[in-house]
Amino acid sequence: MDNQEHHVEGGGGSPVAVDRCPARLSSFTLEEIEIDLLVEGVYRQYGFDFRNYARSSLRRRIQNAVRSERVETISALQERVLHDPGAFERFLLEVSVNVSAVFRDPPFFLAFRREVVPLLRTYPFIRIWQAGCSMGEEVYSLAILLEEENLYDRCRIYATDMNGAILRLAKAGIYPLEVMQKYTLNYIQAGGTRSFSEYYTAMYDHAILHPALQRNVLFSEHNLATDGPFNEFNVILCRNVMIYFNKQLQARVHGLFYDSLPPFGILGLGSGESLRFTACETGYEPLAGGERLYRRVR
Amino acid sequence: MPFELVVIGTSLGGLHALITVLDGLPTAFPLPLAIVQHRGAGMESGFGEVLQRHTSLMVVEAEDKETIAGGRVYLAPADYHLLVESDRTFALSTEGPVRYARPSIDVLFESAADVYGDKVAGVLLTGASADGARGAQRIKQRGGWLIVQDPATAESRVLPNAGLAAAQADEVVPLDRVAASLRQLAMVV
Numbered sequence: 001m002d003n004q005e006h007h008v009e010g011g012g013g014s015p016v017a018v019d020r021c022p023a024r025l026s027s028f029t030l031e032e033i034e035i036d037l038l039v040e041g042v043y044r045q046y047g048f049d050f051r052n053y054a055r056s057s058l059r060r061r062i063q064n065a066v067r068s069e070r071v072e073t074i075s076a077l078q079e080r081v082l083h084d085p086g087a088f089e090r091f092l093l094e095v096s097v098n099v100s101a102v103f104r105d106p107p108f109f110l111a112f113r114r115e116v117v118p119l120l121r122t123y124p125f126i127r128i129w130q131a132g133c134s135m136g137e138e139v140y141s142l143a144i145l146l147e148e149e150n151l152y153d154r155c156r157i158y159a160t161d162m163n164g165a166i167l168r169l170a171k172a173g174i175y176p177l178e179v180m181q182k183y184t185l186n187y188i189q190a191g192g193t194r195s196f197s198e199y200y201t202a203m204y205d206h207a208i209l210h211p212a213l214q215r216n217v218l219f220s221e222h223n224l225a226t227d228g229p230f231n232e233f234n235v236i237l238c239r240n241v242m243i244y245f246n247k248q249l250q251a252r253v254h255g256l257f258y259d260s261l262p263p264f265g266i267l268g269l270g271s272g273e274s275l276r277f278t279a280c281e282t283g284y285e286p287l288a289g290g291e292r293l294y295r296r297v298r
Numbered sequence: 299m300p301f302e303l304v305v306i307g308t309s310l311g312g313l314h315a316l317i318t319v320l321d322g323l324p325t326a327f328p329l330p331l332a333i334v335q336h337r338g339a340g341m342e343s344g345f346g347e348v349l350q351r352h353t354s355l356m357v358v359e360a361e362d363k364e365t366i367a368g369g370r371v372y373l374a375p376a377d378y379h380l381l382v383e384s385d386r387t388f389a390l391s392t393e394g395p396v397r398y399a400r401p402s403i404d405v406l407f408e409s410a411a412d413v414y415g416d417k418v419a420g421v422l423l424t425g426a427s428a429d430g431a432r433g434a435q436r437i438k439q440r441g442g443w444l445i446v447q448d449p450a451t452a453e454s455r456v457l458p459n460a461g462l463a464a465a466q467a468d469e470v471v472p473l474d475r476v477a478a479s480l481r482q483l484a485m486v487v
Contacts, residue, residue, distance in 0.1 A: 028412050028440070056381040056409040057391040097393050105377075243362045243390045246383075250363065272375045272390040277363040 026073065034074035035062060041082050042091070048162065049225040050095060052249035058095065065094040089165065096163055097244060100137040101182065102175075105271050106189035108239070109145060111289035113191045116266055117149050120234065126155045129233045129260065131224060131253075132241030133159035136170030140199075141190070142237070143213045148193050152216060158231065160222035167219050173209035180207050224253045229260045236261060239292075240270035247277075254280040258296065267294045301443065301483050302417040303366065303382070304329050305410045307403030307433065309336035310426035311453025313348065315473055319423070320353035320371065322477025327355060329484045330366045332382070332410070334374045334403045336427070346373055362390040374401035381409035397429035403457075407433020416441035419483050421476060423447045425457025431464040438465040445469045445479050 026034075035058070039050040050058060066077050069087065080087045103109050120126050130139050139159045146152040161167050175183075180200065187196040200207040222230065224241070236257050242250045257267055258280050267284060269292040275281040284294035308315055312335045337345060350357040353371065360372040366386050374380035379391040379401050389409075396402035403422075407430065410418045420437040422430050424447060437444050444467045449455040451472040461467065469479055 028415070054381075054383060054389045056383050056389050056413065057379070057393065059412065060381075060391075060405070060409070061393070097391065099392050099394050240390075240392045243378075243392070247363060247385075247387075270390075270392075272359075272378045273362050276361065277365075277387075 031059070031074060034078070035059060038062065038074055038078040038081070041078055042088070045082050046088055047226070048092065048223070052225065052246050052252075053095075054244055054246050057097075057244060061095045061097070065091055068094060092163055093165070096134075096166070098134045098163075098166055100134055100240070101179070101186060102137045103141045103183065103186035103190040103192075104138065105239075106186045106191075108268070108271065108291045108293075109141060109190035111287070111291035111293055112142075112268065113145060113149065115287045115289045115291075115293060116235065116268075117145075117151065119264070119266070120151055123234060124154065126151065126235070127231060127233045128155060128157045128235040128237070129231070130157055130159045131222070131236060131238040131257075133161050133170055133219070134166055135175075136173060136219075137175075138237065138239065139170065139217055140173060140209050140213055143217065144187070144192070144199055145190070147213070155216050157217045158233070159217055159219045161219075162221065162223040162225070164221055167221060171214070171219050173211070173214065174206050175209070177202055177205045177207050224256070225249055229256055231260065232262055233260055233265060234262075235266040235268070237268040239268060240273070243270065243273060251279060254278050258283055261296045263296055263298070265296045267296065268292060269294075300417065301329060301419050303410060303414050304331045304419050304421065304480060304483070305406055305433075305437075306331060306333045306421040306423065307407060307430040307457070308334075308423035308425050309399075309403075309429070309454070309457060311424035312336070313345070314453065315423040315447065316349060317352045318473050319421075319476045319480070320349060320355065322474075323353065323355060323480060324486055325354040326369070327481070327484060327486060328368045329480075330368050330370050330372065331355075332360065332366070332372045332374070332380065332388075332406060334380060334401045334406045334430075336399050336401070336403075336425070336429070337376055349373075360388040360390070362388065364388045374406065377401075379405040381405060382413050383409075384413045397427060399427065399429045403430035404433040408436045411436040411440040411442055414440075414442065416443075419443040419445065419480070421445045421447075421480070422457055422461040423473070423476070424452035424454050426454040427456060428460035430457050431460035434461040434467075435465040443468050443483065445471065445476060447476060448472045 043049045081091045184196040200209050285297050287293040346357050357371040359375045381389045446461045446467040449458040
């Protein structure tokens with residue numbers, strides 16, 4: 001962990017005018033202590049390890065949890081979360097980020113179609129790990145893409161997430177109808193060759209993705225912060241998951257992925273992520289297409 | 299040098315405003331600048347290139363875990379929130395929009411205020427939403443410096459006005475004077 005000096009509220013030499021909004025604000029240092037205690041308690045009581053999450057965004061989500069639980073401080077949140085498993089379930093949902101979209105970031109899937117699919121055709125059987133799959137949006141995107149490339153029946157997708165409740169939602173494959181318009185646009189931009197409406201059935205205000213899409217998907221619980229490797233994969237996709245980890249945890253997960261890929265195995269990251277600031281950088285080379293797709297080279 | 303980071307937030311009219319500000323900063327401007335500009339879909343690419351033509355500082359899209367270096371202009375990438383960490387690196391997040399915005403000015407300003415305290419200067423430029431007002435308030439609560447573009451010179455006054463209503467700005471300056479204020483903060487005149 002860093003040993004940076006932390007700045008305390010009100011400290012500083014700038015000629016600051018009187019604060020117009022003296023709303024109570026805990027000092028940054030005190031809040032850091034409270035966050036440390038909360039995540040340590042959660043780890044020891046429930047086994048979910050947020051201790052090496054990226055602090056700034058974790059702090060935001062914990063502050064959101066403080067507001068939604070209608071308590072005053074992080075310490076009060078800790079009291080409730082440690083004693084009330086129901087409050088912990090809510091906490092888990094609040095602090096894990098479960099925002100995605102089908103064919104989120106279409107250029108990535110377009111590049112996958114063009115650069116990765118030809119490589120996959122050379123394999124008799126293809127194992128793919130979607131790590132941190134959340135509500136399954138990208139799992140189904142991949143299933144659709146592979147189906148259209150006539151590869152899906154050679155594939156097994158291992159879709160993992162740390163949160164069992166979220167995995168059940170992923171498995172259900174039900175999304176609000178209002179997002180289908182956006183998903184359809186993404187699908188087209190990602191190089192879809194059919195009509196996106198072939199893949200879902202609208203029911204009232206929801207859309208149910210066709211269950212056949214998950215015939216080769218295995219949903220299971222796996223926590224990147226605490227669990228180890230469990231198989232070898234031809235492709236690992238982990239997009240916009242490690243942005244919530246600090247460098248130490250990110251390095252652990254990169255090690256895990258590296259160990260789970262054979263030479264020429266493919267790693268896919270989110271558009272704001274790269275291997276540039278990691279120790280694994282030299283183990284991979286980028287694929288053509290300019291997206292965050294890499295191939296293990298050594 | 300008292301300041302270590304400049305954060306800038308803007309939306310409607312932001313491109314022109316940012317060009318004006320960057321144009322007025324010297325090649326040797328020592329502080330890093332982190333910018334959130336609300337961008338509509340389809341406006342993602344090209345924005346950085348346009349800004350680059352108006353400044354000799356290097357303009358880049360911030361990447362996750364990237365170390366924040368002086369003299370660079372970092373843009374929040376499209377569809378991500380941009381935050382700073384206490385080890386002086388950037389972090390990205392795909393959490394839901396804040397005040398309808400991703401990237402959100404509030405998210406950048408609040409994390410910068412928390413981590414940099416009185417070493418951060420926040421700048422609110424023209425903008426058509428109130429995203430940024432809470433962040434400006436946090437900067438003042440943590441002892442940082444706040445510059446707000448004079449609403450009379452803003453293409454859209456909503457953001458500067460919201461910032462002024464939420465927090466006591468240290469400086470309210472017309473657009474063509476923002477760069478001069480930043481030069482003064484960085485002690486390069």
